[in-house]
Each structure stands twice: as structure tokens, then as C-alpha cells.
Amino acid sequence: MIEALYKEILARKEHPKEGSYTNYLFEKGLDKILKKVGEESTEVIIAAKNDQAELIAETSDLVYHMLVLLVERDISLEEIIAELAKREGKLSKTKERKQIDEL
Structure with missing residues (x-):
């Protein structure tokens, strides 16, 4: 499903297509797209504290x-998949990671 959606967005x-929300985002450019990603990220965080249906949406x-x-x-989905594959099976050492309050 995600691959099909990616292909539709690419198309x-x-x-x-006139009137398309996707085209609206492309017309407005990177700053608008980044703003929407930021807004949606925040909404996911808030939804996680509420209910499952809202979190899914x-x-x-x-x-x-x-x-x-x-x-x-x-950036293709294949590039994302390749990056995730490079990480597969690697142990993450929490002591090497910055604490959340240090970010």
C-alpha cells in the first residue's frame, strides 16, 4: 500500500491534476511540505496520548x-529500504546515545 501511494504521489x-491536494503541496514547495510534516508529527504525539483510532488516523x-x-x-522508497537494511541486526548501545535532555 505504501509503495502504491508513493507511486501515486510521484505521478x-x-x-x-488540477484541484489535487498533493499538487497543492508541490506548488507551495518544500517549506509548506516541511510545515505539514511538522504539524502531523506533533499530532501523532498528541494522538498517542489519546486513543488508538486517532493515533491511526x-x-x-x-x-x-x-x-x-x-x-x-x-528520494526513492528503495533508498529508504536500503538504509533500513544497513541497520538491520545492529545492536544499539544506549550508553553511546545522547540522553533526550541533551539533544
């Missing part, structure tokens, strides 16, 4: 806007 960028919004961002920046 909208290559062949704009807001996560779906965030995934959509992240895919728009990837298309805008010309």
Missing part, C-alpha cells in the same frame, strides 16, 4: 506527508 508530481497523515517529502526531495 501527481510528474502529471499534475494521524499516523496515516504523517506517512502521506513523509512520502510527499520524499518525492519532493527525489
Whole structure:
């Protein structure tokens, strides 16, 4: 499903459709897309404190806007998958990570 959505977003960028929200985002540019990713990220955090249905809806919004961002920046899903594959099986040492209050 995510791959199909990515392809649809890519198609909208290559062949704009009048009245499309996706095209609206591309027309407004990177700053608008980044603003939406930020808004949706915050809404996911708030929804996680509320109920499951809201969390599902807001996560779906965030995934959509992240895919728009990837298309805008010309990053393929394959590049994301390859990056995740590089991390597979690696142990994360928490002592090497900055504490949240140090970020």
C-alpha cells in the first residue's frame, strides 16, 4: 500500500491534476511540505496520548506527508529500504546515545 501511494504521489508530481491536494503541496514547495510534516508529527504525539483510532488516523497523515517529502526531495522508497537494511541486526548501545535532555 505504501509503495502504491508513493507511486501515486510521484505521478501527481510528474502529471499534475488540477484541484489535487498533493499538487497543492508541490506548488507551495518544500517549506509548506516541511510545515505539514511538522504539524502531523506533533499530532501523532498528541494522538498517542489519546486513543488508538486517532493515533491511526494521524499516523496515516504523517506517512502521506513523509512520502510527499520524499518525492519532493527525489528520494526513492528503495533508498529508504536500503538504509533500513544497513541497520538491520545492529545492536544499539544506549550508553553511546545522547540522553533526550541533551539533544
